[in-house]
Amino acid sequence: MVKFENDKGTISIANDVISNLAGDAATKCFGVKGMAGRSKESGALQLLRRESMSKGVDITYNEDNTLSLDLHIGVDQGVNIAAVSHSIMNEVSYKLEKSTGLSVKNVDVYVDTIIADKEKK
Numbered sequence: 001m002v003k004f005e006n007d008k009g010t011i012s013i014a015n016d017v018i019s020n021l022a023g024d025a026a027t028k029c030f031g032v033k034g035m036a037g038r039s040k041e042s043g044a045l046q047l048l049r050r051e052s053m054s055k056g057v058d059i060t061y062n063e064d065n066t067l068s069l070d071l072h073i074g075v076d077q078g079v080n081i082a083a084v085s086h087s088i089m090n091e092v093s094y095k096l097e098k099s100t101g102l103s104v105k106n107v108d109v110y111v112d113t114i115i116a117d118k119e120k121k
Contacts, residue, residue: 001014001015002061004101013100013102015059016054018057018059018067018096018100018102019059020054021095021100022057022059022069022071022092022095022107023054023056023057023071024095025088025091025094025095025096026071026091026109027073028091029087029088030079030084030087031079031080031083031087032073032074032075032076032088033047033073033074033115034047034056035047035054035057035071035072035073035074036073036113037056047115056071056072057069057071057072058070064105065103066102066103066104066105067096067103068104068105068107069092069096069104069108070108071088071107071108071110072110073109073111073112074112074113074114074115075113075114075115076114076115076117077114077115077117085109085111088107088109089107092104092107093107
């Protein structure tokens with residue numbers, strides 16, 4: 001949880017809020033199928049549903065009052081992974097800074113899976 005204090009009071013932002021904002025921004029980028037995570041039961045990689053996409057985001061609070069994020073995603077087959085990752089980094093940083101006022105130091109994107117569209121016969 002992040003806390004801001006000023007002369008008028010304290011603002012607290014829960015980790016889930018930051019994770020959901022980051023996951024939402026990432027999944028709206030072109031070529032992203034969804035956030036990825038491992039199943040607790042089987043350990044298998046799976047795309048996360050909208051309500052649990054925060055599990056694909058790891059947050060680190062740095063000593064200089066900035067955030068570092070690790071995002072685990074699944075992408076469409078055939079997309080330029082470098083371009084998609086760069087887009088995610090920019091979009092997530094912008095959305096978090098605009099929505100929360102927090103500074104984002106870095107966003108690391110991990111492409112955990114590539115999803116092939118099923119061919120139509």
